[in-house]
Amino acid sequence: MKLITHNMLTSNIIKGVKNGFPLKINAVKVENITVDYNRDFITRMLPRIEYNALRSAVSDIGINESLPEVLSESLQEDDEFLKKMHKVLLEIEIEEGELICPETGRKFPIRKGIPNMLLSESEVS
Amino acid sequence: MNADSFIPRISFHSSDEKNQTAIISLESLDSGQTIDKKLTEYLNILERMDGITTSNELTQFLFVGNAGIQTHVSKESLIEIFQPFGQIIDILMPIGRPYSFIIYENKESGKEAIEQCNARSYPIGINQSNVTFYMAYVSNVPSISLNSTSYPKGLTLIENFIDDNEEKELLKLIEIDPVVQNEDHRNNRRHRRGIHYGYEFRYATNDVDTSKPLKKTIPQECQSVIHRAWILGYIKEKPDQLTVNCYEPGQVSDFRIVPRNSDIIMTDEGQVTIVPRLYRVSFTFRKVSQHQNTRQVLPVLPKSDLDAAQLEQNYVHKIYDKIADNFSHTRHSAWPGVVEFLGKFTTGSIILDVGCGNGKYMNIRNDLFMIGCDRSIGLLQICRQRNFQVFLSDCMNIPVPTNFFDGAICIAVLHHISTPERRLIALREIVRLLRPGGEVLITVWAKEQTLEDKKSFYIDNNANRKNKCHHHKTSEKKSLVCPVNDSLTKDSPIETYEDDTLSVHKSRTEFQRSDCLVSWTKVKENQQLLRYYHVYGQGELEHLIGHIVEILVMMSVSSAVAALPFLIQKSVSLSLYRDQQFKGSRTEQEKRLLQSTTLYIGNLSFFTTEEQIHELFSRAGDVKRIIMGLDRATKTPCGFCFVEYYTRKDAENGMRYINGTRLDDRIIRTDWDAGFVEGRQYGRGRSGGQVRDEFRKDYDPGRGGFGKRFQNLPMDDEKTGHLRE
Numbered sequence: 104m105k106l107i108t109h110n111m112l113t114s115n116i117i118k119g120v121k122n123g124f125p126l127k128i129n130a131v132k133v134e135n136i137t138v139d140y141n142r143d144f145i146t147r148m149l150p151r152i153e154y155n156a157l158r159s160a161v162s163d164i165g166i167n168e169s170l171p172e173v174l175s176e177s178l179q180e181d182d183e184f185l186k187k188m189h190k191v192l193l194e195i196e197i198e199e200g201e202l203i204c205p206e207t208g209r210k211f212p213i214r215k216g217i218p219n220m221l222l223s224e225s226e227v228s
Numbered sequence: 229m230n231a232d233s234f235i236p237r238i239s240f241h242s243s244d245e246k247n248q249t250a251i252i253s254l255e256s257l258d259s260g261q262t263i264d265k266k267l268t269e270y271l272n273i274l275e276r277m278d279g280i281t282t283s284n285e286l287t288q289f290l291f292v293g294n295a296g297i298q299t300h301v302s303k304e305s306l307i308e309i310f311q312p313f314g315q316i317i318d319i320l321m322p323i324g325r326p327y328s329f330i331i332y333e334n335k336e337s338g339k340e341a342i343e344q345c346n347a348r349s350y351p352i353g354i355n356q357s358n359v360t361f362y363m364a365y366v367s368n369v370p371s372i373s374l375n376s377t378s379y380p381k382g383l384t385l386i387e388n389f390i391d392d393n394e395e396k397e398l399l400k401l402i403e404i405d406p407v408v409q410n411e412d413h414r415n416n417r418r419h420r421r422g423i424h425y426g427y428e429f430r431y432a433t434n435d436v437d438t439s440k441p442l443k444k445t446i447p448q449e450c451q452s453v454i455h456r457a458w459i460l461g462y463i464k465e466k467p468d469q470l471t472v473n474c475y476e477p478g479q480v481s482d483f484r485i486v487p488r489n490s491d492i493i494m495t496d497e498g499q500v501t502i503v504p505r506l507y508r509v510s511f512t513f514r515k516v517s518q519h520q521n522t523r524q525v526l527p528v529l530p531k532s533d534l535d536a537a538q539l540e541q542n543y544v545h546k547i548y549d550k551i552a553d554n555f556s557h558t559r560h561s562a563w564p565g566v567v568e569f570l571g572k573f574t575t576g577s578i579i580l581d582v583g584c585g586n587g588k589y590m591n592i593r594n595d596l597f598m599i600g601c602d603r604s605i606g607l608l609q610i611c612r613q614r615n616f617q618v619f620l621s622d623c624m625n626i627p628v629p630t631n632f633f634d635g636a637i638c639i640a641v642l643h644h645i646s647t648p649e650r651r652l653i654a655l656r657e658i659v660r661l662l663r664p665g666g667e668v669l670i671t672v673w674a675k676e677q678t679l680e681d682k683k684s685f686y687i688d689n690n691a692n693r694k695n696k697c698h699h700h701k702t703s704e705k706k707s708l709v710c711p712v713n714d715s716l717t718k719d720s721p722i723e724t725y726e727d728d729t730l731s732v733h734k735s736r737t738e739f740q741r742s743d744c745l746v747s748w749t750k751v752k753e754n755q756q757l758l759r760y761y762h763v764y765g766q767g768e769l770e771h772l773i774g775h776i777v778e779i780l781v782m783m784s785v786s787s788a789v790a791a792l793p794f795l796i797q798k799s800v801s802l803s804l805y806r807d808q809q810f811k812g813s814r815t816e817q818e819k820r821l822l823q824s825t826t827l828y829i830g831n832l833s834f835f836t837t838e839e840q841i842h843e844l845f846s847r848a849g850d851v852k853r854i855i856m857g858l859d860r861a862t863k864t865p866c867g868f869c870f871v872e873y874y875t876r877k878d879a880e881n882g883m884r885y886i887n888g889t890r891l892d893d894r895i896i897r898t899d900w901d902a903g904f905v906e907g908r909q910y911g912r913g914r915s916g917g918q919v920r921d922e923f924r925k926d927y928d929p930g931r932g933g934f935g936k937r938f939q940n941l942p943m944d945d946e947k948t949g950h951l952r953e
Binding site for chain 1: 533537575576595599601609615617618620621622624625626627628632
């Protein structure tokens with residue numbers, strides 16, 4: 104699971120959960136992979152990203168990547184920043200670990216890079 | 229063979245210009261364009277399945293699309309066709325692929341082969357039907373099958389297993405048996421003669437009828453061979469069925485050539501071809517598995533939500549996990565409708581594939597961000613191997629934000645859900661995650677497989693590509709008006725049955741019922757796995773979708789394909805504002821707003837004319853009429869209007885593109901209106917204009933200077949001018 108995918112996952116399907124976002128990450132095994140850099144793609148992806156959630160994801164998995172606190176407009180043109188975003192969003196794969204619902208603490212295991220978001224009948228609204 | 233589909237024509241194949249030979253051949257009339265298209269199709273499959281790409285330079289590896297075990301082409305026919313161009317080192321026919329590879333000793337041979345054979349048809353398919361090849365050079369071949377002497381997993385070749393005497397004894401069997409002679413025609417399968425002992429082996433279904441044992445059991449002459457195989461531990465159980473096949477020279481079987489007097493033991497899944505030269509006889513011993521005798525108890529239609537969940541668990545989810553690998557091999561051709569749909573999105577669009585399976589649509593475009601979800605972990609693991617982003621979830625609870633995705637696809641998923649309520653939940657869930665204006669393409673299996681007297685691909689075995697194209701062109705596009713109905717079953721085309729037990733659908737026939745079980749044969753275990761299907765009747769999906777109010781466009785593309793495709797676009801969401809003077813319930817009002825074609829326009833200058841408004845709003849679509857908001861007392865424009873369009877779609881465009889734009893140097897505001905009624909054109913403020921102009925304190929040159937009350941200081945003490953907007 105890449106961080107871009109994490110940025111689009113919520114636990115809002117659990118009964119009683121309002122936002123369920125962002126899911127906290129407990130990463131056990133993280134892999135770095137290489138993905139071709141596409142500036143246009145990253146630029147278009149930026150407005151769709153919940154920046155604060157991405158920052159907390161980065162701190163959750165404890166990688167050495169400092170993201171500026173605020174996503175200012177000038178940054179969105181900054182090549183160095185875009186490359187950093189490319190790396191953070193697309194080149195980190197969480198292979199093993201778990202996602203944790205911020206409201207209920209429900210854990211969703213990640214095995215072989217696949218988050219298991221299945222809920223039992225009694226958990227869904 | 230469907231003879232109509234190929235037109236005989238004379239073609240000239242010249243090796244040198246002086247000596248032209250006319251050959252009358254049966255060739256399909258393919259234009260150059262379709263040849264390229266088909267070749268690309270096969271190369272795409274090659275890249276997806278084996279990660280092999282074409283080479284611009286000559287190589288000794290020749291790729292032959294449409295010539296694979298899957299397309300029932302034999303290795304022998306390939307040798308016959310390709311040997312004349314040069315020495316062949318090996319021919320690879322990977323299992324489960326619709327293509328083969330010819331490895332030439334000399335690079336130049338491939339070049340000549342392409343020139344001569346590309347896009348030509350050969351009568352080498354089932355029953356001599358025509359097969360057209362599409363060819364290219366590739367950089368390499370799949371490594372697993374590089375060694376031609378390797379056999380499929382589970383297959384062991386034991387040379388010289390029988391001696392000359394035993395061979396004579398065994399061959400006598402077929403000479404003395406008169407049945408063989410008589411059954412030449414009745415029993416011929418691809419021109420081979422067969423005789424059965426114990427049970428008759430049914431090639432069509434790959435099984436035997438255990439209730440009909442034959443009088444002839446395995447003859448005594450075979451016992452020594454069986455006994456030896458058993459003693460040596462090659463087989464664990466003694467066989468009770470034997471098929472003896474005779475092949476005339478030049479005939480083809482499913483097996484690779486086995487050296488004389490050798491025994492071949494197959495314990496695992498495997499399918500290979502043979503290079504036959506001489507008259508051959510094969511003996512195939514089988515052990516009929518006994519658990520086939522115990523009759524399977526079939527499930528019944530679910531009566532509660534819990535039943536439904538259980539049925540889907542046992543007859544959908546578990547089965548897909550079991551057949552994942554096998555299934556994945558058969559699912560690699562992308563349906564053009566989906567490819568076309570995905571082609572519409574702009575770079576960077578975010579798309580969710582609900583029920584992504586092996587991810588065959590997830591790399592159609594690499595400039596989109598695609599996420600897939602599926603209920604089968606087995607299929608998702610295949611997606612991960614291909615580096616796709618996926619998560620495990622069912623389609624009724626998808627853990628993603630609301631109003632977010634630009635698009636979604638849900639291909640061949642909703643027919644696995646077993647109650648109408650659950651189907652609607654899934655549809656609502658998919659619409660929920662789309663952003664307003666976002667679109668989803670849904671396909672489900674259709675119950676009616678015959679349309680306008682034309683059989684669909686699914687049941688028409690002989691259908692060929694050309695017919696398919698034809699069907700696509702004549703397919704009719706329909707726009708439908710959402711029927712709003714509160715009850716799911718009322719007026720619904722859903723069938724009800726007296727007997728609730730689900731029955732197994734007979735493949736390649738019309739569906740008898742909407743709810744049925746479809747079998748998947750797993751070759752390896754010779755086991756039939758049943759999957760639950762709900763095939764959709766005419767209008768059924770439309771009826772379901774009609775229950776969702778947030779939908780703008782529905783398009784059903786009815787065509788003679790087995791699937792029913794459906795396109796849905798989500799509406800622009802409503803603002804928080806509601807007209808307090810609306811006569812009717814809040815729900816009724818929202819329903820009206822979601823279907824309305826009328827927009828309310830606010831913050832206009834008093835001096836903006838109807839012509840100016842018309843000009844601006846016509847950009848979104850054809851405007852039916854404009855009603856200017858007037859001051860009740862003076863009957864002059866007072867800063868708002870209604871714009872009515874002919875279609876909801878145009879009105880949505882107006883909402884999407886014109887809201888917040890500038891007109892006469894003012895940022896105008898648009899919102900949905902439930903529809904114009906007489907009297908609404910007048911301002912509701914106490915002095916005749918709009919309420920907001922009563923209380924405004926600033927100076928607005930476009931709206932009559934200062935607010936009315938501010939102007940007439942001292943302020944009126946009366947509090948009756950209640951804010952209504």
